[in-house]
Amino acid sequence: xxxxxxxxxxxxxxxxxxxxxxxxxxxxxxxxxxxxxxxxxxxxxxxxxxxxxxxxxxxxxxxxxxxxxxxxxxxxxxxxxxxxxxxxxxxxxxxxxxxxxxxxxxxxxxxxxxxxxxxxxxxxxxxxxxxxxxxxxxxxxxxxxxxxxxxxxxxxxxxxxxxxxxxxxxxxxxxxxxxxxxxxxxxxxxxxxxxxxxxxxxxxxxxxxxxxxxxxxxxxxxxxxxxxxxxxxxxxxxxxxxxxxxxxxxxxxxxxxxxxxxxxxxxxxxxxxxxxxxxxxxxxxxxxxxxxxxxxxxxxxxxxxxxxxxxxxxxxxxxxxxxxxxxxxxxxxxxxxxxxxxxxxxxxxxxxxxxx
Ligand code: ADP
Numbered sequence: 001x002x003x004x005x006x007x008x009x010x011x012x013x014x015x016x017x018x019x020x021x022x023x024x025x026x027x028x029x030x031x032x033x034x035x036x037x038x039x040x041x042x043x044x045x046x047x048x049x050x051x052x053x054x055x056x057x058x059x060x061x062x063x064x065x066x067x068x069x070x071x072x073x074x075x076x077x078x079x080x081x082x083x084x085x086x087x088x089x090x091x092x093x094x095x096x097x098x099x100x101x102x103x104x105x106x107x108x109x110x111x112x113x114x115x116x117x118x119x120x121x122x123x124x125x126x127x128x129x130x131x132x133x134x135x136x137x138x139x140x141x142x143x144x145x146x147x148x149x150x151x152x153x154x155x156x157x158x159x160x161x162x163x164x165x166x167x168x169x170x171x172x173x174x175x176x177x178x179x180x181x182x183x184x185x186x187x188x189x190x191x192x193x194x195x196x197x198x199x200x201x202x203x204x205x206x207x208x209x210x211x212x213x214x215x216x217x218x219x220x221x222x223x224x225x226x227x228x229x230x231x232x233x234x235x236x237x238x239x240x241x242x243x244x245x246x247x248x249x250x251x252x253x254x255x256x257x258x259x260x261x262x263x264x265x266x267x268x269x270x271x272x273x274x275x276x277x278x279x280x281x282x283x284x285x286x287x288x289x290x291x292x293x294x295x296x297x298x299x300x301x302x303x304x305x306x307x308x309x310x311x312x313x314x315x316x317x318x319x320x321x322x323x324x325x326x327x328x329x330x331x332x333x334x335x336x337x338x339x340x341x342x343x344x345x346x347x348x349x350x351x352x353x354x355x356x
Contacts, residue, residue, distance in 0.1 A: 003069045008033050008040050011064040018053045019340045020347055038071035049079035050125040050339035081127055081207035082346040089229035095205045098231040098342050105246020107215040110267035111236045112140050113312055115212035120317045121335030123166045127207040132197055133171035134224045135212045141171040146315020158202040165317055170201050190223040217253040225257050232262035232345055239266055239286035262341040263297035265334055271304045297341055300334040
């Protein structure tokens with residue numbers, strides 16, 4: 001019996017996306033199936049270029065098709081980041097598929113560092129990424145991006161995000177006078193964020209927009225969250241108990257706003273020592289426990305690395321992914337976990353492929 005397109009498609013229905021727990025046909029990931037003799041040409045579109053399970057999908061597709069008689073499988077893997085098909089505030093930033101807010105219960109836990117490195121990590125997978133720096137209290141982003149003192153370009157009445165390190169970034173620090181303390185109150189912050197970051201900024205088409213929120217749960221981070229069509233939020237915490245209490249408050253803030261929590265990241269988990277051992281400065285694992293208690297995804301832990309601090313101060317974020325393998329691996333794990341959680345949120349696809 002010769003192999004047909006229908007039989008090949010039926011075989012692909014047995015292949016489950018290991019993260020999304022549904023078959024790849026139902027998930028609308030199969031874009032083409034063409035049988036030529038005993039060769040099957042198949043195109044599978046991943047839901048994010050950062051898909052951590054490419055190899056598993058590739059293996060399972062090949063196995064399923066060989067089981068129904070294919071001798072040769074020509075698989076093309078493409079990626080098209082999914083965005084939410086519906087949701088509130090769809091008229092705000094319609095050119096952005098996913099808005100990811102990065103928050104923390106308090107300052108100094110590495111929230112801005114992680115926001116930037118998430119943006120860089122997603123960009124390195126091939127995604128179009130923007131970074132909105134709304135942290136008015138700790139305007140460290142211009143330094144970390146190496147754009148301190150450089151004003152953004154302007155077209156007409158619009159601000160153009162800096163195109164730097166492959167990402168599109170607008171930092172509140174480069175829009176307000178630097179090195180001067182600002183007293184921001186809720187209503188004023190709301191107006192300023194709306195004007196500076198949304199109305200007057202020309203954001204390009206983006207797969208992911210990472211938003212670095214002001215720390216804490218006061219009215220300033222709340223104002224920014226209320227303006228944005230947030231796909232989900234990430235909470236950064238250090239492992240010691242006092243910091244975790246604050247992180248739980250941050251989780252509650254997002255939940256009250258109706259923003260899904262994509263996960264918790266533990267920063268400064270431990271200090272890797274030159275002899276290969278690990279020094280648990282703050283009690284490693286605390287944030288993971290909190291994630292389990294609250295039934296939320298744990299996206300991973302980031303140890304302390306002098307290189308991370310040095311590269312941040314030097315405005316050289318790609319070095320975090322190039323020079324120190326342990327640092328690169330920790331960041332990549334967090335990035336792929338995050339992309340997976342976003343894909344899960346956007347799971348419902350369009351109509352399935354039908355063979356004509
Ligand atoms: P926040 O945004 O929470 O206030 P930052 O991202 O500005 O915190 O980080 C505070 C400082 O800690 C910065 O100097 C940053 O380089 C450093 N830092 C953050 N995370 C790490 C880490 N995992 N290893 C080493 N230094 C870190």
